[in-house]
Amino acid sequence: MTKIRKAVIPAAGFGTRFLPVTKAIPKEMLPIVDTPTLQYVVEEAVKSGITDILIILGKNKKCIEDHFDIAVELEQILLRAGKKEYLKQIRDISNMAHIYYVRQKEMNGSGMAVLEAEAFVGNEPFAVLYGDDIIYNPEKPCLKQLMEAYDTTGKIILGCQEVPKEEASKYGIVQPGATKGKYAEVIKLVEKPPIDKLPSTIASIGRYILTPDIFEVLKNTPAMPNGEVCLTDAIQTIADSTGAYAYTFDGRRYDVGDKLGYIQATIEYGLRDKNLSEGLKAYIKSLKI
Ligand code: G1P
Numbered sequence: 001m002t003k004i005r006k007a008v009i010p011a012a013g014f015g016t017r018f019l020p021v022t023k024a025i026p027k028e029m030l031p032i033v034d035t036p037t038l039q040y041v042v043e044e045a046v047k048s049g050i051t052d053i054l055i056i057l058g059k060n061k062k063c064i065e066d067h068f069d070i071a072v073e074l075e076q077i078l079l080r081a082g083k084k085e086y087l088k089q090i091r092d093i094s095n096m097a098h099i100y101y102v103r104q105k106e107m108n109g110s111g112m113a114v115l116e117a118e119a120f121v122g123n124e125p126f127a128v129l130y131g132d133d134i135i136y137n138p139e140k141p142c143l144k145q146l147m148e149a150y151d152t153t154g155k156i157i158l159g160c161q162e163v164p165k166e167e168a169s170k171y172g173i174v175q176p177g178a179t180k181g182k183y184a185e186v187i188k189l190v191e192k193p194p195i196d197k198l199p200s201t202i203a204s205i206g207r208y209i210l211t212p213d214i215f216e217v218l219k220n221t222p223a224m225p226n227g228e229v230c231l232t233d234a235i236q237t238i239a240d241s242t243g244a245y246a247y248t249f250d251g252r253r254y255d256v257g258d259k260l261g262y263i264q265a266t267i268e269y270g271l272r273d274k275n276l277s278e279g280l281k282a283y284i285k286s287l288k289i
Pocket of ligand 1: 132
């Protein structure tokens with residue numbers, strides 16, 4: 001089995017759900033405590049064994065490139081001030097992985113975003129991570145679990161979790177076939193089904209292991225009425241031909257593309273931070289609202 005080394009992170013969207021802050025700041029750079037959401041996603045990939053990452057950018061995303069670049073002037077200032085801890089922190093960011101960028105010119109859907117990665121990926125299986133989902137699992141990162149599932153099955157893998165019925169219409173929902181433990185064969189992947197037509201409550205959560213045949217499929221996938229090509233439709237084609245698995249991963253997942261999910265992530269990461277947890281806990285207990 002070819003080892004998975006490459007990951008693709010689509011980050012071209014406008015982030016309209018977070019306006020006005022996203023007018024000039026990419027949503028991927030919004031911090032959870034002191035770290036941009038995108039950095040958590042890159043760290044998950046790196047901790048899973050990924051060495052090469054392609055970030056799909058759009059307009060107004062230049063600060064993402066700056067964030068993962070070397071900051072010579074800042075490093076000199078920190079060095080002179082003897083702030084070794086900060087220096088290490090910012091150096092580590094630029095040393096994490098080989099990070100490449102491509103600019104998606106048109107906002108024409110998740111499928112077209114992934115198609116931008118064709119030259120980068122070549123003929124290898126690869127990972128796709130959506131920046132709206134942050135998954136906390138200090139023992140085994142979510143992506144690592146999915147890479148192992150790919151090694152076991154040799155089929156494309158959808159990272160999944162059960163979601164409450166009332167929330168299922170926000171997701172790609174799996175109609176499962178044969179199920180064994182954490183694995184379920186994907187019969188259908190239905191994008192945002194209405195609540196009365198849910199095939200299950202197993203939601204696809206922004207993490208995929210794909211095979212390179214997805215690119216030809218994407219080129220032949222018709223756009224939806226809104227002009228966008230959806231990755232979900234291409235995954236369905238592959239599920240119908242060579243097969244796909246939904247794998248229920250372990251980990252606490254935050255939907256940071258949603259304001260409530262973002263605030264929950266901020267609070268829980270704050271509570272995990274040894275310098276903040278005591279003060280934050282006391283503050284939360286003192287709240288009278
Ligand atoms: C995308 C996918 C959907 C998936 C979701 C996970 O939707 O199209 O299948 O369940 O991410 O977060 P979006 O939230 O970008 O509309």
